[in-house]
Each structure stands twice: as structure tokens, then as C-alpha cells.
Amino acid sequence: MLVSSRTTRFLAVWATLLLCVVAGVPHALAAxxxxxxxxxxxxxxxxxxxxxxxxxxxxxxxxxxxxxxxxxxxxxxxxxxxxxxxxxxxxxxxxxxxxxxxxxxxxxxxxxxxxxxxxxxxxxxxxxxxxxxxxxxxxxxxxxxxxxxxxxxxxxxxxxxxxxxxxxxxxxxxxxxxxxxxxxxxxxxxxxxxxxxxxxxxxxxxxxxxxxxxxxxxxxxxxxxxxxxxxxxxxxxxSLKRTQTSTSAQPSRAAAPRSTQARAAAPRPAAPRPAESAPAPEAASESAACVAGLNPKIKDDTVSPPAWIDADGATFYISDTGKVDLPQDIGPVPQGPAWMIGSTQVAGVPWLGANTQHPTMREYTSGPVTWDITSFNGPGDVMVYTQGGLGTIVGDEWFRVVGGQAQGAVDIPENTHVHPNWLFSQPGNYSLTIRQTATTTAGETVSGEATLHFAVGGGQPSGALSSGHFDFGAEVNPDGGDCSTAPGSIGVAPTGGTTGSGDSHSVSGRSAGVSGGDAAVQQAGAESGTLRPGTKLAASSESYLAWGVGALGVGMLVLGLGVGLLAWTRYRA
Structure with missing residues (x-):
């Protein structure tokens, strides 16, 4: 009986110690x-x-x-x-x-x-x-x-x-x-x-x-x-003035990507690109047959899973639910009544954002996507801008239209989803042609443009998008090019291009604890094709730490069993 009692006490102590070790393993592995x-x-x-x-x-x-x-x-x-x-x-x-x-x-x-x-x-x-x-x-x-x-x-x-x-x-x-x-x-x-x-x-x-x-x-x-x-x-x-920075630098105070009003739009055909991004002469000579490297798309989040649909010709209907009373002049839009797609979602108003997260964008491009407004038609003035901080209205200005003349350009970082404000001064039908330009991972320039239509006030046109979440973005045709100088047309991408559900929000880093440019580098190495919803990428550095802690716990468990077995063997001897 004495041996049995001592044995019981001995095993109870070891069981308690081992349970303490094992209890910590699941949390370390899962967190x-x-x-x-x-x-x-x-x-x-x-x-x-x-x-x-x-x-x-x-x-x-x-x-x-x-x-x-x-x-x-x-x-x-x-x-x-x-x-x-x-x-x-x-x-x-x-x-x-x-x-x-x-x-x-x-x-x-x-x-x-x-x-x-x-x-x-x-x-x-x-x-x-x-x-x-x-x-x-x-x-x-x-x-x-x-x-x-x-x-x-x-x-x-x-x-x-x-x-x-x-x-x-x-x-x-x-x-x-x-x-x-x-x-x-x-x-x-x-x-x-x-x-x-x-x-x-x-x-x-x-x-x-x-x-x-x-x-x-x-x-x-x-x-x-x-x-x-x-x-x-x-x-x-x-705002887009916040670029992705290393966590070791002074965070949250980064320099701004380009957001300028220096480019004025002309009626179609599209206005020439600025000199620093002009295509090579041989590309211009083949522009009549240019196939767009970017195929503009609208990401429709009103369906499950989300669908990417053609952007060119898409119509967004802003009913009187989107009518606001401006407390002050905002850009060219004067104080008083106006119509708005805001930076926050409103029931009964289409919520239109900007998206650079189509799977093909992540696979084939690197760096920001430049948006230029190349032509405009409509009865009033327009202002497109991001929300300001606490106590301010305007953050970054993207585009403005004054007296029928459109101007503006903005660089939208890779892997980003952002919602600007779209502000219209008068009811009526508007058309904004926006060109997107990106750089491929091979260093080549690709572009494409689409005309978005806005029916402001009045009755709802047939087929118009009137409520829910939508993003304007693009998919990449890796065999296309920069069609920014094509006369009268941007070219048509071949059918059968990749479409998918894609992301719906900004990804600062492909792994927890990774941000900025490092994330983009890691992403390029981690993704070998189109990601689908629910797909996980390589484990983060913090996940590795959790697995390390878990492995340590398992090691301690094995060590404890070994020590216990050795002690028990010596005790019986």
C-alpha cells in the first residue's frame, strides 16, 4: 500500500506539471x-x-x-x-x-x-x-x-x-x-x-x-x-498622403504619393500622357492596334461571392437620397444643395470606391496605379476627394471639373481599397473617362480606360447601379500594353481574361507584422497565381513565433514524460 500511495502522489505531481505545459500549447499555436x-x-x-x-x-x-x-x-x-x-x-x-x-x-x-x-x-x-x-x-x-x-x-x-x-x-x-x-x-x-x-x-x-x-x-x-x-x-x-512605411521609421507621418491637378483633360481622343511617361516611338507607331494591358472592371459586392463586371459604360444612379446641403464651398462645388456618393456607405446610394486588389493586379503589377481623368461631359461641376481628418472636410483632391474642364490625377497604392467622395453640383447625366496606368513586375507600362456614367437626380435609368458596395478597378492582360496614346480608342482586351472575387480591402502586408514595401516584396514571392477567398498565404513572423512557442511546449511535454519515466524506473529499481 505504501508503494501504491507514493506512486500515486508521484504521478499526480507529474500529471499536474504536464497539464500546465499542454494548456499553453493550443493558445500559442492558434494566436x-x-x-x-x-x-x-x-x-x-x-x-x-x-x-x-x-x-x-x-x-x-x-x-x-x-x-x-x-x-x-x-x-x-x-x-x-x-x-x-x-x-x-x-x-x-x-x-x-x-x-x-x-x-x-x-x-x-x-x-x-x-x-x-x-x-x-x-x-x-x-x-x-x-x-x-x-x-x-x-x-x-x-x-x-x-x-x-x-x-x-x-x-x-x-x-x-x-x-x-x-x-x-x-x-x-x-x-x-x-x-x-x-x-x-x-x-x-x-x-x-x-x-x-x-x-x-x-x-x-x-x-x-x-x-x-x-x-x-x-x-x-x-x-x-x-x-x-x-x-x-x-x-x-x-488619405493617399499616407504611404506604406517601415514600422521602424516614424510611422503614420509618411510623405504623400502624387495627387495633382496638373493634367487637364481634353475631349476624346484621350489627352497625351505627360512627357515623363510617354511611350517609346515604336509603341506609338503601333497604337492603332494597341491592346490594353489594363481592362477596367467594377467589383460588385452586392452578390456573393463578389463579381468583377465590365466598367466601361457602367451607370451609377444617385437619387435624392444622396442629396446633401454643403456647409461651405468644396472645391468648385458651391455651398448649398449638391449630390454625393460619400466616403461612408449610405443605404439607397451606390457606394463607389477605388480598388487595386484584383488578383491579376497583385500577380502582374508592382507599385501604385495612376488614375487620370481624360474626358468629361455633364451639366455641372464635380469634385472627387478623400475624406479629411477630424474637423476637416477635404483630405486629398483627386479630380475636379470646372466649367466643363476636367483635371487631376492620383496615384493609388498597390493592394489598396479606398472610398473617395464623388460630389456633383447639379442634377443631370455625367460621364467621366478615367485612365488607369500601372507598371508590370517586368517593368513595362500597361494602361486602359473606361467611361463611368452618373445619373444624378431624376428617374433611375434601366440597369443603373443604385445601392450597395462597388469598386472601380482593373484586371491585367499581361499580353497588353500602354494604350494611352491610341487615337479614339483604348483597344479591347481579348476575351477569356481572368476574373475572380478578389479582395475588398486594403492589405498593408501579406503577413501580420509586415507593412509597406516589404509586404509587396513578400507578396510577390508568396503568390504564384490567383488567390481565392479564404486562401491563406505564408505564415507571418508572429505566426512562426507562435509555432515556435508551441513546439517548445511539445518539447517540454516530451522531456517531462522522459524525465518522469526515468524517475519512475529508478524508483522501482
Whole structure:
């Protein structure tokens, strides 16, 4: 009996130690950390009619789904910003993730479109619990720079018991702010039409140990490091002035890609390209037979899976639901009544964005895509621009039309999805011809253009796109070229080109923890063909770390069994 008792105690101790080791292995293996790129943190679906809450990201692949409690959402130290000092309910600097994408930071939002297509069009996100070392704030910036709450109580502070109502199936983004560094948790479920989803606990890791001195007196402004990191608070976060930068550099304050009004459009045929990008003489001599290297497409997110359709001739109908009262002149559009497709989705108005994420774009091109407006027709003035930061209206100007004369060009980074504002001064029918130009991975220039039509006010034309999410982008024909000088025509790409569902949001890095140019390099090596929704790319550096920790745990388990067996053998001897 004595031997049996001692044996039992001995084995119990070893079992306890081994269970402690094993318990840590699944979390280490499963946890992924995302600190840059697009995440729909609250992703509501309804497979089989059951309301389901999860997370979807466009960082490790296309539309990759997670349970939500298997990832860590990282708000980098570089997110510390003084921009929230002017918001009375915050009154100080914070770790700030803007509503419009900053390519050096995480871009979290929510998406209820799949649930909406299944009949759950009015969804409540219910926050069962919110915990952390400081306060969490969530709010929207209106088209005209005002701060708007998104919670049911009207507070911008997110606390236990709050709800965020999404009255129709949509994809939305908001501003997020955290007052202190540390780990925050949010336990959330979705409700709609009497049904309740599963609950998910989301983990946010905010700042790092070097940010512990960020807890400054709100009544006395920000600290010296804050001044150093925020040299240009007037610039819109998420505008195209934000290029992708290394995380080791001063983040969120990068120089702007080109966004200029230097090119004026002429009636078709298309205006010549500027001298620095003019085609070689031999290319010009063959321009009559030019086949466009870029075939403009519209990504239609109103269907599942999303479909890429021909862009040339597409018509977008802006009913009086899109009529706004401008508080001031915006570019050439005067104060007062105007019609708008805004940077945020509005029910009953087509939500038209820009997209450089077609699978063939990722496979065959490198670097930004240049958009030029080459011709225009319409009764009024037009302004196309990105949303400004807190308290401002205009971020980057893309195009403007004054008195029938169009001008403007913009470089849109690779792997990007952005929604500008499209503003029209008068009702009527408008046509904007936009040329897209990119550089292939072989260093060649490819281009193509399409004419987009906008029916503003009045009745809806047959076949017009009137509501839902759409993106203007392009697919690549690798056998085509630069048709920017072709007289009267851009050429027609051969039939049978690649189309697919593609991404719907910006991918700052193909892997967690990768941003900027490094991400593009890694992406080129990781992708050998068209990615499909749910495809995962190579494991991130942080995933490798998790696997390393997991492997260490398994090793300890094996070592523990070996030591235990050895000790037991010696004991019996």
C-alpha cells in the first residue's frame, strides 16, 4: 500500500506539471497578431439561418475568416496621437486608429452584409463586457468633419452594455481610440430578428512598455514624445498622403504619393500622357492596334461571392437620397444643395470606391496605379476627394471639373481599397473617362480606360447601379500594353481574361507584422497565381513565433514524460 500511495502522489505531481505545459500549447499555436491592414473585427454571417459572429481579415490572404477569439488586434505604439485632444469627451491624446485607412496601422471595422443577404438586415452588436486599463472610444466622422456617436446611448465611450446598431447590411469603419496602453478585452454578440449569435471575446493589445508614460494629464496637453510623433496633425489619416512605411521609421507621418491637378483633360481622343511617361516611338507607331494591358472592371459586392463586371459604360444612379446641403464651398462645388456618393456607405446610394486588389493586379503589377481623368461631359461641376481628418472636410483632391474642364490625377497604392467622395453640383447625366496606368513586375507600362456614367437626380435609368458596395478597378492582360496614346480608342482586351472575387480591402502586408514595401516584396514571392477567398498565404513572423512557442511546449511535454519515466524506473529499481 505504501508503494501504491507514493506512486500515486508521484504521478499526480507529474500529471499536474504536464497539464500546465499542454494548456499553453493550443493558445500559442492558434494566436495570430495583426497590427497593420484591414480587419472586419465584427463579421456577422448567417450560415443555415443561424446568426454567427466572427472575424474576417485581408492580411494573410483574401477574406480569411477566424473565430475572433483566436487573434490579437494590435494597436501599435505609433498610433499615439494628439488629434483627439479637440474632442471634448476625450480631451487628450490617445492611441488612435482612424476611420479612413492609415496604411501603417490596423484598420478595424465591421461587416454585416452576409447577414443582410440572409434576411438579417438590422443587426445589433451587443458589448457584454469591455475591460482594460483605460477608456475605449468609438465614433464616426461625418462627410463634413463632425464627430458622430455610433453607440445606442449616444456616447462615444464604449462600455459594458453598449450596442452598435447596423440598420442595413453594410461594411463600416469608425474611429477607435484607447486612452492608455495595455491589454483590453471586448466580449460581443450579435442580435437580429429575435436571434442571438455566439459570443466572441476580442483581445486588443495597445501600445507597449515604452508607452507607459503616455498617461499624461488631459488638461495639460500631450508630452514631448507626442509632439515628436505628430508633426502634421492637419493631414488626414488614411488619405493617399499616407504611404506604406517601415514600422521602424516614424510611422503614420509618411510623405504623400502624387495627387495633382496638373493634367487637364481634353475631349476624346484621350489627352497625351505627360512627357515623363510617354511611350517609346515604336509603341506609338503601333497604337492603332494597341491592346490594353489594363481592362477596367467594377467589383460588385452586392452578390456573393463578389463579381468583377465590365466598367466601361457602367451607370451609377444617385437619387435624392444622396442629396446633401454643403456647409461651405468644396472645391468648385458651391455651398448649398449638391449630390454625393460619400466616403461612408449610405443605404439607397451606390457606394463607389477605388480598388487595386484584383488578383491579376497583385500577380502582374508592382507599385501604385495612376488614375487620370481624360474626358468629361455633364451639366455641372464635380469634385472627387478623400475624406479629411477630424474637423476637416477635404483630405486629398483627386479630380475636379470646372466649367466643363476636367483635371487631376492620383496615384493609388498597390493592394489598396479606398472610398473617395464623388460630389456633383447639379442634377443631370455625367460621364467621366478615367485612365488607369500601372507598371508590370517586368517593368513595362500597361494602361486602359473606361467611361463611368452618373445619373444624378431624376428617374433611375434601366440597369443603373443604385445601392450597395462597388469598386472601380482593373484586371491585367499581361499580353497588353500602354494604350494611352491610341487615337479614339483604348483597344479591347481579348476575351477569356481572368476574373475572380478578389479582395475588398486594403492589405498593408501579406503577413501580420509586415507593412509597406516589404509586404509587396513578400507578396510577390508568396503568390504564384490567383488567390481565392479564404486562401491563406505564408505564415507571418508572429505566426512562426507562435509555432515556435508551441513546439517548445511539445518539447517540454516530451522531456517531462522522459524525465518522469526515468524517475519512475529508478524508483522501482
Amino acid at each position: 495570430e497578431r495583426f497590427d497593420t491592414g484591414h480587419v472586419d473585427a465584427f463579421y456577422v454571417t448567417a450560415p443555415g439561418g443561424d446568426l454567427t459572429l466572427g472575424l474576417k481579415e485581408d492580411i494573410t490572404g483574401n477574406d480569411v475568416e477566424h473565430s475572433g477569439d483566436d487573434v490579437v488586434l494590435v494597436v501599435k505604439e505609433s498610433a499615439w496621437n494628439s488629434v483627439t485632444e479637440g474632442i471634448p469627451d476625450i480631451g487628450g491624446s490617445s492611441y488612435f486608429l482612424p476611420q479612413d485607412q492609415d496604411h501603417s496601422l490596423l484598420w478595424p471595422g465591421w461587416d454585416t452584409q452576409p447577414a443582410g443577404r440572409a434576411g438579417f438586415d438590422n443587426v445589433d452588436l451587443v458589448f457584454e463586457d469591455v475591460s482594460g486599463p483605460g477608456s475605449v472610444y468609438v465614433f464616426r466622422t461625418s462627410n463634413f468633419g463632425d464627430v458622430e456617436p455610433v453607440t445606442g446611448s449616444g456616447s462615444i465611450e464604449l462600455t459594458r452594455g453598449e450596442t452598435i446598431n447596423q440598420p442595413y447590411g453594410a461594411h463600416r469603419h469608425a474611429n477607435w481610440a484607447f486612452s492608455k496602453p495595455g491589454t483590453y478585452e471586448m466580449t460581443v454578440h450579435a442580435e437580429s430578428k429575435g436571434k442571438t449569435s455566439n459570443s466572441v471575446t476580442y483581445t486588443w493589445e495597445v501600445g507597449d512598455s515604452s508607452g507607459s508614460d503616455r498617461d499624461v494629464d488631459r488638461d495639460h496637453g500631450n508630452d514631448a514624445k507626442d509632439d515628436e510623433d505628430n508633426t502634421d496633425t492637419s493631414t488626414s489619416h488614411g
